[in-house]
Amino acid sequence: MADDVHALVGPYTLDALDDGEERSFEQHLALCERCREELAGLREAAASLAYAAPSTAPPPELKQRILTQARAERPNVVPLKRRRNWTAALGAAAAIAACAVVALGIWAASLSSSQDPVESVLSKPGSRLVSMGSSGALAVAPDGTAVLEVSVPPAPSGKTYEAWVIRDGKAKAAGLFPGRAGTSVVEIPRAVHPGAVVAVTLERAGGVQQPTSKPLAQSEKVRS
Amino acid sequence: MIGLVHQDPPAAGRGRELAHLSGEALLSLVASSDEEALAELYDRFGGTAYGLALRILRDEALAQDAVQEAFLSVWRTADRFLAERASASTWILTLVHRRAVDLVRREDRRRGEPLEAAPEPTAPESVEEEATLGFQRRVVQEALQRLPPEQREALELGYYGGLTQSQLAERLDQPLGTIKSRMFTGLARLRELLAQAGLEGSFSP
Numbered sequence: 571m572a573d574d575v576h577a578l579v580g581p582y583t584l585d586a587l588d589d590g591e592e593r594s595f596e597q598h599l600a601l602c603e604r605c606r607e608e609l610a611g612l613r614e615a616a617a618s619l620a621y622a623a624p625s626t627a628p629p630p631e632l633k634q635r636i637l638t639q640a641r642a643e644r645p646n647v648v649p650l651k652r653r654r655n656w657t658a659a660l661g662a663a664a665a666i667a668a669c670a671v672v673a674l675g676i677w678a679a680s681l682s683s684s685q686d687p688v689e690s691v692l693s694k695p696g697s698r699l700v701s702m703g704s705s706g707a708l709a710v711a712p713d714g715t716a717v718l719e720v721s722v723p724p725a726p727s728g729k730t731y732e733a734w735v736i737r738d739g740k741a742k743a744a745g746l747f748p749g750r751a752g753t754s755v756v757e758i759p760r761a762v763h764p765g766a767v768v769a770v771t772l773e774r775a776g777g778v779q780q781p782t783s784k785p786l787a788q789s790e791k792v793r794s
Numbered sequence: 795m796i797g798l799v800h801q802d803p804p805a806a807g808r809g810r811e812l813a814h815l816s817g818e819a820l821l822s823l824v825a826s827s828d829e830e831a832l833a834e835l836y837d838r839f840g841g842t843a844y845g846l847a848l849r850i851l852r853d854e855a856l857a858q859d860a861v862q863e864a865f866l867s868v869w870r871t872a873d874r875f876l877a878e879r880a881s882a883s884t885w886i887l888t889l890v891h892r893r894a895v896d897l898v899r900r901e902d903r904r905r906g907e908p909l910e911a912a913p914e915p916t917a918p919e920s921v922e923e924e925a926t927l928g929f930q931r932r933v934v935q936e937a938l939q940r941l942p943p944e945q946r947e948a949l950e951l952g953y954y955g956g957l958t959q960s961q962l963a964e965r966l967d968q969p970l971g972t973i974k975s976r977m978f979t980g981l982a983r984l985r986e987l988l989a990q991a992g993l994e995g996s997f998s999p
Binding site for chain 2: 574577578579580581583584585586587588591606610611612613614615616617618619620621622623624625626627628629632633635636637639640641643644
């Protein structure tokens with residue numbers, strides 16, 4: 571009986587089970603590492619069969635219909651915030667699969683001549699993105715070059731945002747910026763090494779030597 | 795000490811950037827509600843997806859429905875792809891296949907009988923599609939031709955015909971166990987042949 575269940579992996583891969591069989595095989599799949607292995611191996615071969623069918627250009631309006639429906643279901647992030655989401659998503663992409671990492675590497679290399687500071691940090695080998703929660707992200711290269719992307723509204727009059735590099739309990743001033751609607755991109759003028767965090771506080775205009783308020787945004791610790 | 799402040803780069807030219815990304819990276823952008831990444835994935839796989847759906851459904855309106863629902867599933871569930879052990883193209887084409895098979899079975903129930911096995915359609919394809927996909931198609935078709943006929947038949951009737959293993963057993967007048975085993979062995983053999991042709995894992999442009 572147990573062998574019968576394993577034998578369903580072929581028909582399952584081809585979507586050739588009826589609803590009841592499919593449900594029971596999926597329950598089995600959750601418990602059976604061997605079948606999951608086999609499924610992963612066979613799935614690529616099954617999907618390759620799609621290429622043997624003649625590819626046919628769909629009517630042009632189909633694309634628009636799909637995109638319109640997608641937008642209605644889950645509105646896109648506003649354009650000014652897109653950039654931050656884009657960076658965050660690249661961090662996720664880098665974590666998922668070797669092929670994605672390779673592709674990103676090639677992609678980043680193609681951008682290395684770009685003037686964009688985030689892209690120039692991310693094009694360095696071994697660079698990574700460090701989360702700042704919902705406020706943004708920090709791009710850091712192994713040599714300590716770092717660029718902050720943070721979403722904070724324009725600072726009130728008489729105030730400024732100040733970035734800090736904090737390590738071993740000591741905060742060092744790392745630049746002032748005014749904030750804006752959308753994402754501010756701030757090049758950090760000091761090296762950010764493993765163990766450090768980067769934080770942002772709201773301070774009086776002109777900046778201060780040590781933070782006087784709680785951080786509005788703070789990165790996770792940079793790992794080596 | 796004043797940090798340098800930059801403006802967001804204009805969105806123009808982003809399409810060109812996306813063209814460099816792997817399908818897997820595009821899916822992670824889709825997971826964060828990036829419509830342009832969804833559009834790029836559609837540009838890459840829409841033609842193959844529609845050709846597959848048309849072969850299974852043999853009806854343009856139904857095939858469009860299948861492709862639309864599959865790409866909306868991509869939009870809704872791209873975050874789940876992160877846990878999948880598959881390339882982006884495999885994952886997307888698996889969703890398209892499943893939707894098309896669901897629709898063809900619904901149609902069959904409505905008509906009270908399974909459709910005849912899909913004949914090779916003769917729909918015209920664009921020159922551009924042909925140039926990029928022609929090589930993959932030839933390799934897969936050659937691999938299919940090298941399978942033992944009974945295994946090829948089981949894969950074709952199952953995958954393109956949308957028949958369940960039980961319908962197939964009945965149609966071919968074979969025990970169910972034989973059908974299961976032909977499907978499994980046929981897929982395993984196909985995988986070997988594609989690997990020999992150097993194509994395994996290369997289906998994500």
